[in-house]
Amino acid sequence: MHDTVKVITGITIFLILILFPLWYNGLTGKAAYVPELKVPVTEKQCVESTPYMKTRHMELLDKWKEVAVRQGVRTYVAKDGKIHTIGLTGTCIKCHSDKEGFCDKCHNYAGVKPHCWDCHNYPRVTAK
Amino acid sequence: MSMDRRKFLKITGLSLAGLTIQPAFRLFSKPEQKRWAMVINLNACSKKDGCRDCIDACHRLHNVPDLANPKDEVKWIWNAPFERVFGGQGYTTLNEVLKNRSVLVLCNHCENPPCVKVCPTKATWKREDGIVMMDYHRCIGCRYCMAACPYGARSFNWKDPRPSINEINMDFPTRMKGVVEKCNFCEERLAKNLLPACVEACKEKGLIFGDLNATDSDVRKILKSKFSILRKPHLGTEPKVYYIL
Ligand code: SF4
Ligand code: SF4
Numbered sequence: 001m002h003d004t005v006k007v008i009t010g011i012t013i014f015l016i017l018i019l020f021p022l023w024y025n026g027l028t029g030k031a032a033y034v035p036e037l038k039v040p041v042t043e044k045q046c047v048e049s050t051p052y053m054k055t056r057h058m059e060l061l062d063k064w065k066e067v068a069v070r071q072g073v074r075t076y077v078a079k080d081g082k083i084h085t086i087g088l089t090g091t092c093i094k095c096h097s098d099k100e101g102f103c104d105k106c107h108n109y110a111g112v113k114p115h116c117w118d119c120h121n122y123p124r125v126t127a128k
Numbered sequence: 129m130s131m132d133r134r135k136f137l138k139i140t141g142l143s144l145a146g147l148t149i150q151p152a153f154r155l156f157s158k159p160e161q162k163r164w165a166m167v168i169n170l171n172a173c174s175k176k177d178g179c180r181d182c183i184d185a186c187h188r189l190h191n192v193p194d195l196a197n198p199k200d201e202v203k204w205i206w207n208a209p210f211e212r213v214f215g216g217q218g219y220t221t222l223n224e225v226l227k228n229r230s231v232l233v234l235c236n237h238c239e240n241p242p243c244v245k246v247c248p249t250k251a252t253w254k255r256e257d258g259i260v261m262m263d264y265h266r267c268i269g270c271r272y273c274m275a276a277c278p279y280g281a282r283s284f285n286w287k288d289p290r291p292s293i294n295e296i297n298m299d300f301p302t303r304m305k306g307v308v309e310k311c312n313f314c315e316e317r318l319a320k321n322l323l324p325a326c327v328e329a330c331k332e333k334g335l336i337f338g339d340l341n342a343t344d345s346d347v348r349k350i351l352k353s354k355f356s357i358l359r360k361p362h363l364g365t366e367p368k369v370y371y372i373l
Contacts, residue, residue, distance in 0.1 A: 065265055069261070069263045069265065070253075070261075070263060072255070072315070072319065074319060089298055089299070089301070090299065115304075118304035119264060119301040119302050119303055119304050120301045121296055121298045121301065121302065123298075
């Protein structure tokens, strides 16, 4: 066949275009971007260890909302034996007072939109 | 069938021994379950006309929005004309003073709550202590509960309530557009051994709160000494808000 060159060129251009997000982010260094979170300085350790909180905070909060509202259990015993009051505003936000700099930053990066803040308060709401 | 004397005595003895099971069971089971109830003494309540202390205390504490349009209104505790509260219960010949009174109303925390029966997501349910609770996380806004409640005790959030809350109480969540809300008998305060906010706010001591199962509780004492009425008792919902006229 006489069109080999044309076909190969076509395939190459197609691949370059479709893989655009990969090479573009690779070349510009965007792929290596990790959101920088504003971690509270008041406490050294969250309710559980940092790796646990990073990957499973949503499961913990899900459990919290279930036991607090439905079973009336208001305290949580952490793995280190410390007792914490269950509460998003009262406990989490007490330290992570910069919601925009902490929660939102990572959630925006990961493209998740939790509904917690539709009802649970954080400092900005009172300031209006 | 024939039974000799020996067999008869054996069976009788066993049956009698069976009677000891219940007391023994009670001895080792947990203490009596609480059953929260409220008494509204209208004689004390109507002393000061136009008083809103209990309503303001509740609505401030629970971030209940102040929406001007009555169609959008959200309320946990409010005043309603006597006719609207006890109308159709045969009190038509009651004295004029009573009939012109406004009556404080809130969720009755019914013993047989029809609102609970119809909720498709179990967002509302009756706790062991009798409080009819709402789990706002689960409410899908179908409003079946509002249709089922014979007392109009529930409100729907047609709008985002936040802009209409004067000062947000950080310690209690707000609600969002599309969920139903109502009085929770201050379960978050009861958990801390505090009385409901409305009861505490009433300077006339018109609201009395306590455990129906405890013979020495304030509610039991006042219910024993005074005649009280319920809202629509013929429906069988068994309200736990009692009224003294
Ligand atoms: S008063 Fe209405 S909302 Fe309250 S428990 Fe009874 S039926 Fe449900
Ligand atoms: S018991 Fe609590 S939630 Fe219910 S009306 Fe009184 S203050 Fe409001």
